[in-house]
Amino acid sequence: MKELINNLKGDKGIWSFVMLLALISFMPVFSASSNLVYLVGKGSTIGYLVKHLVHIFIGFGLIYLVHKVPYHYYKGLSQLAMPVVGLLLLYTMFQGTVIEGANASRWIKVPFIGVTFQTSALAGIVLMVYVARYLAKIYDKPVTFRSSFIELWIPVFLILGLILPANFSTAALIFSMVCMLVFVGKYPIKYLFYIVAMGVTMLTMFVLFAKAFPKAMPNRVDTWISRMDSFFDDTPNEDDYQIEKAKIAIASGGVYGLGPGKSIQKNFLPQSSSDFIFAIIVEEYGLAGGLAVLFLYLMLFFRFLVTAHKAKSLFGKLLIVGLGFPVIFQALINMGVAVELLPVTGQTLPLISSGGSSIWMICISIGIILSVTKKEEEIAQEIAEKEEREAALQQLIDEHILKEKNKEEAGMAPAAYSVEDAANPMRAVMGK
Incomplete structure (x- = not known):
């Protein structure tokens, strides 16, 4: 065990908080999966627990492998991966999952092993590394809007355009994080305002086109509008059932919760082990448990800030910001949805919610961040x-x-x- 710990390079604080979040996930996933077993009649609670254990084990294997790779290698890999990711997203649009006739083309099945994979999660990682590489390249150099639009923003808009029809929340999150990253990377602010205006304009045009020609292409525009109407105007919506059950679960938990495995709303709340697992955590472990989870994410965010500040290279700083901050923002969005501060989005709780590809992509991001911190430790040790x-x-x-x-x-x-x-x-x- 001591030898294994010694082989874990990089920031020990990040390692610790990631391991704690993964460890915390087992009891809520084990408890929440019972609704899939007894109401849907699929598998067993032990089976879901073992499946989650396998996902976490593979995830930490990915962290270990990725953090061993020198982080500057990812500059070239991001350029090679961009067209591959574009093709995967295009394939996903036409071959992805359709639920009750509605477009939910977010997942594809990996051949031979039958595992479903969410391509937009991989696209987010590749895109953030690509943007970090570009910003590091142009730092302290004169930049024109035309040159940056061709080299940076056209690839960004192409990738987001392939994600948007099936997954607005992920596309919006990625676009927000890209804008945040280019701001941190000292990209000209006036150009950034142009890009945001263009993004809003293109989104509006897409919505209008989808409403005018609903059968022209698969999309979920009606679902987005329905969720927004329900959130702002209290218009009846199928998502109201989920939110009401989540609020009941949170209210039932009180300060100290009902106890591990004693949640009642898990039997009625859809996606209780993924999208709404935070509600189950609060119901079983109370406000104290919910605040403890929030505290771990905030401490992980603090470690990202510290390691980004310590990083010697601009590319390393941007990698930590571009890959670390989205993890925290995704967690805050998930918790905000559970307490009805935000509309329903479908974002999972990182490292805690069940699901294979979501856990693995988070782990790859963490691995790249640890690769940066590992290099900084090696430099400090050499000095x-x-x-x-x-x-x-x-x-x-x-x-x-x-x-x-x-x-x-x-x-x-x-x-x-x-x-x-x-x-x-x-x-x-x-x-x-």
Whole structure:
């Protein structure tokens, strides 16, 4: 175990909080999965727990493998992965899942192993690394709107355009995080305002087109509008059932909760083990449990801030911000939906909700961040070792000078120096 811990490089604080969140996830997932077993009649609670354990185990394997790769390699990988991700998203639009005739093309099945995979989650990671690479490249260089639009924003809009029809919340989150990242990367603010205006305009045009020609392409515009109407105007909506059950669960939990596994609303709340798992946590562990989960995410956010500040390279800083902040924002969105501060979005609670691809993509992001912190630790260690060697050398030189001075005072002849000694003080000290 000690050897395994020693092999975990990078920021130990990030490792600790990620492990704690993953550990906390088992009891809520085990408890919430019972509604799938007894109401839907699929599998067993132990089966869902083992499945979640496998997902977490694979996720931490991905963290370990990814954090071993030097983070500057991801510059080139992001460029190679962008067209691949675009093709996967295009394939997902036409081959993805359809639920009750409505477009829900977010997942594709991986051939031969039958695992469903959410391509937009991978696209978000690749896109953030791509944007970080571009910002690091243009830093301290004059940038024109035309050149940045062609090299940066056209790929961003293409990827978001492929995600948007089936998953507005993910597209909006990614676009918001890209805007935040380019702001941090000192991209000209006036250009950023142009881009935001263009994004809003294109979204409006897409909605109008989808309403005018509903059969032209698969989309979920009616679902988005219905959710917004329900949230702002109290218009009856199928999502009201989920929100009401989530609020009942939270209210039932009180301060200390009903106890592990004693949730009642898990039997009535759809997606209780994924989208609304925070409500089950509060019901079973109370306000104290909910605040504890929020505290862990905030501490993880704090570690992201600290490590981003310590990173020596701009690309490393931007990677931590671009991949770390979305994890925290996704968690806040999930919790905000559960308490009806936000409309229903379908965003999972990172590292706690059940689900394979969502956990794995979060773990890949964490692995890249740890790769950055690992490199910074190696640099700091090299500097410390160099300073230690220089201090030891200086001490030897000082001791030698003192020894020769004592000899002179005692009337003894000083040691002879050669030309080689003058060029190499260490030889002068150690070689005699």
